Amino acid sequence: MIQSPSHTKRLRLGILCLTLIIGVLSFSCNQEGKTENKTELKNQKPVLSLSTSEAEEIKGLLAKNKVLKTSFDQHQKKADKAILNGVEIPMPKDPGGGYTHEKHKRNYGEMYSAGIAYIITGDTKYSEFVTDMLLGYAEMYPKLPLHPKSKENHPAGKLFWQGLNESVWLVNSIQAYNLVSDAISKENKTIIENNVFKKIAEFISVDSKKTFNKIHNHGTWAVAGVGMTGYVLKDQDMVDRALYGSNKDKETGFLKQIDMLFSPEGYYSEGPYYQRYAMMPFMLFAQAIQINQPDLKIFEYRDQLLGKAVTTVLQLTDENGAFFPFNDALKEKNYLTSELIFASNIAYAYYKDSSLLPITLAHEKVSISGAGLEVAKALKSFKPKAYEKKPLLITDGKDGEDGGLALLRMPNGKKDEKITSVFKFASQGMGHGHFDRLSLFLYDGKKEILQDYGAARFLNVESKKGGRYLPENKTWAKQTIAHNTVTVDETSQFGANVKASSKVSPKLLFSNLKDSNLQIVSAKEENGYEGVKMQRTITMIKNQATERPPFIIDVYAIKSKEAHQYDLNFMYQGHIMETNFEYIKENTLSELGAKNGYQHLWKLAEGKSDQNFATLTWLNQNRFYSISSLISPESKMVFSRLGANDPDFNLRNDASYMLRESNKKDHVFINVIEPHGNFDPKLESVQNPHSDVSTIQLVYSDDNYTIVKVIFKNDEKYTLAIVNQEHDPHKQHQITVDDQEYQWTGNYNLKTN
């Protein structure tokens, strides 16, 4: 039973409801009208993901359902190849990437595929392969010591150097065993269950209790493996430990993880790159719970949190499907990954959310499971369309109080494409977090315009430090200067200290993403630098002249009693076309600074201007982009390029443009970011290659209000008033500046002309 305090009410209602239907058959109790009871109780063998009758149905559909066929064929082919190669269970000795490590990983994948091949075809060569493999492990596992390559201060495994892999092994292997167990003799079952599954579950849940009870994705893999094993071995105690923690006190375990690791919208604080990975054990175990303990209503738990988590991780992708590269993230990774095939299939099956179908269609594959079967059937009559990316505010922290993310999205004038601006004011995100508070990302359709570096890592490429995170990940990618935000005094936020940074989060001040003409989000960060208070407000505005794409007003207000240097850096992508100011290029290149990431930037040029705004225009493929900035004659515009102090050519050679304000206390950066015009070398045509901004003014700025005004060359005027404190959507504000009265209701106001 679920007893997390916030759900007591729902439970009471549930019990009442159950009472009412006593005696009424085939009526499902369902507040939201979405859950279904899919269990087939008559089936004696416990089911984790695929019942015998579902397997029969899949078998029958293979001839006519292409996606099922493709998906199944891959398993069968893999299993056939594995059988040809024979069973090999090497004594564990190598670290990650080494032979025994990779072989034990391959083994569970092959067992799983053979399990699928068996349940669909009934061919016992597949079940025999799994049985032989598991009997082999039964020989070896009980005698195994901790892995010889395990590291101090890092949870160890036995088959693998780290415990995480051991849990992943279990999640896969228990499914394989479950799929073929009908075909295994009673004697062998006993051997396998006693010498493999009980032993490994004990190792994970008892010997490695600390990880098992961790509120962390390593813990999720651990409880998922042990919980699924509990169902298969019909060991409810094991299941309960997985659900409620070692002590079954609900202080840890799966439900607590759901409570603690996600925000109310289902955001996982490490960021979408890691959320993708974490969703797999969450969804696989939830599916097993739903089948075996439907009364737990796991998919309804915490207001359908698991469904929200799947939607959120999918929304946190760009138009290539790649995850927004928050924190340590490989930019190449997208939602076509196997983890999200499982997760999105299960989410579709339990929430019947047809908005997921464009994703499952893009996968061109389903999981061979009851959930995958439902998706495959649904795709039969699905008319292809793009996955709808929406403007979204996603809070961070279990109560949604630890800042968050805003996705500002407006059509860019091309079919199915949007201008997307991501504003990140989230919590640290644990050890993989970057010091990137109040940073901005900009996309135009499939193109990165203002980029985040992502992680410095070439996954699995041996020559790049064995595929692990590179040293430059710490010295560059995590540092504040690597992000499109303000760096104070050439140091990173919190002195790049994860512990300090994890204690406090930025705060959302206000937002409105529902207005089709204007999307606005304001957030503050007051702890990253001692004595420096920062508030950034990102506003995306639909042009009055409708054929132009939307533009962004970026107001970054800083308050400090001491004087500092403020560097607002933009990692722009593209080729510089023009500036409205002079700059001097360096004849020899040196580092921009000594440390905190600055040592990796070659300083290329520095500009100054007597005008009161600076414009940089660059070209990215077929469109121009400009940043126009309010400046003073003391402001510096600094051009740099990545690559200094990079002995192994680990870094990309990305460009950056920095607005530098020195010796300032309070300061307001105002930037207008415009996508504009068109460059078509095929038609040899160029339109609007110049920025259309003619003036930027800081009309007013104090503790209460910031008012900025942007005037375009065609005389369109945009006056944006921002409320800096006491946020209340109903409050009336009034202020007179230079005899002009500004008056509005709510947290912001945009006046046009």
Added chain:
Amino acid sequence: MIQSPSHTKRLRLGILCLTLIIGVLSFSCNQEGKTENKTELKNQKPVLSLSTSEAEEIKGLLAKNKVLKTSFDQHQKKADKAILNGVEIPMPKDPGGGYTHEKHKRNYGEMYSAGIAYIITGDTKYSEFVTDMLLGYAEMYPKLPLHPKSKENHPAGKLFWQGLNESVWLVNSIQAYNLVSDAISKENKTIIENNVFKKIAEFISVDSKKTFNKIHNHGTWAVAGVGMTGYVLKDQDMVDRALYGSNKDKETGFLKQIDMLFSPEGYYSEGPYYQRYAMMPFMLFAQAIQINQPDLKIFEYRDQLLGKAVTTVLQLTDENGAFFPFNDALKEKNYLTSELIFASNIAYAYYKDSSLLPITLAHEKVSISGAGLEVAKALKSFKPKAYEKKPLLITDGKDGEDGGLALLRMPNGKKDEKITSVFKFASQGMGHGHFDRLSLFLYDGKKEILQDYGAARFLNVESKKGGRYLPENKTWAKQTIAHNTVTVDETSQFGANVKASSKVSPKLLFSNLKDSNLQIVSAKEENGYEGVKMQRTITMIKNQATERPPFIIDVYAIKSKEAHQYDLNFMYQGHIMETNFEYIKENTLSELGAKNGYQHLWKLAEGKSDQNFATLTWLNQNRFYSISSLISPESKMVFSRLGANDPDFNLRNDASYMLRESNKKDHVFINVIEPHGNFDPKLESVQNPHSDVSTIQLVYSDDNYTIVKVIFKNDEKYTLAIVNQEHDPHKQHQITVDDQEYQWTGNYNLKTN
């Protein structure tokens, strides 16, 4: 009559043939069996590209033929918009890019579209628009002086600053007039013909005689405009001047241009980027000749040269359809350009070459003409497939004696994709030529692996020097160091002197592109540097282990009596993964050299090695690439990046890797270039990230033979013998080196294991 010497034989045969068929009706004399007599003599109005009956047929098909409809709609829409805006004929005053320049360009485009709209719909609002426009020009043109912005030493126009635009105006406007002339009163016709077309034809063919008689694409536009005007005005003298030159002596004019500007395979020595542009007047005028003087058999002329030229320019594209960036070329330009819609439609109509249909399908548009009609009908039953790119040897020079190009192409293991290696040993290519003899380009599928910079230019982008060629085009892009070839003593070939370079060409020594296991081309350049003889042999070899993509052995042999520095530079595209040698990175960056392009390279690092071969491996998207080079302890491996001495950020920041040999007389560079392995961040899998080359040996080298041996880690051995002189495919060769006998027949030999 055609009397170019090389065609006398064919002519005699033609005359004989004509004699034989006297009195035999409706029998067409046709050696090749391809030409057709498409003229409709009954039609009184001369036709340039679209007869009334073809227009009727198009009209009838619009409802059912989508490509015709789309193509026509664009013209009609343009015409409708133009009519709304009204006729404006400004007094010429602005240079290229300025208002009056662009307006006169727009005018001819709008007249042409209105002409199309009229002949298809019969709506006189379109013919009236053209008439009004032309009457406007009739008012202005006779009184016009030379354009005020015309430049000394550059042929002037009247409507435009340069004569070229005047010719293009005529080519378009005469077609527009021809399309609507039925609807114009006799009086107005007289005014228009006398005051516009005769005047402008006279200006182009008489006043600007020098350009008119030039064997150059400016000359082609001139003769095309005048010749087409001659047909419309029924002025055979005008036509003859266009065909045979001002003096009608056949020393200049259209036929002479066909003779002189193309190689026997139809290569245009400025390169495919300019050939694309030149093909339009060639094909439009040829079409008009075919319709009006079918006896000239213009499409048969010089062994169907025009058809070959269209095929050649299409084959000279990469798998994105972009033209190989020889000489001054914008890399974004591809075969979806309007010039090639006209050209490929006409080529299809007259040669019935269905291999062109994938291209015309990709255009999603046809020209509204008799030729376009044939294409549109053919596309109806055409099953889409990729345009087949073939291994090809294309000679340069009118007799095919001025070097050439080799396109080595083998499947890369992915569907419809190839590894393409382009070897350029062509003539200078006139003023837009680069000093790039013996340079190499490498593509893998759609990706550039070893790139040529192309031109330093942002076409039509005002802020980049008005869209003209940038200063860095001369100081970088044309220089030898910007290309994947050897630079001697840090100077460019021929001291970057076009005149000197234009006098001599590299020579093809031998080639074989027909063997599916091996493609080989050898060429020499002995004039680029005084006293330095260079021979480069590019061999693409299919791996014995078939799943690996093909690799390339690049043997670059240099002979000199004096000692020099030889820099073999590779502009690789991708991210460095590893080297098998140590290098020292620079702490501050300086230029690699003082001039000849070196001043634009930042020197990043320099490596040396005690081993006898150096390997650099880089990653480009999902595949690894390695260059393994035979070196000595004196060899230097130099890493650099473009961007120095670039005050306006005009250059891209491309990377290069250079093998530097100092103080050498004779030297043989041997490089093995391997695409290998696989990087799949979605599946988190990496295969074969390392080069498989284990040894490179120069077995033998003298004036007669070069023998190299490459051994792979799996013990595959490839011994390549190259004959350096007296090339003869039948000659037997024998040589003993270290007691081992090498014996073969022909210009090369590859021994495996």
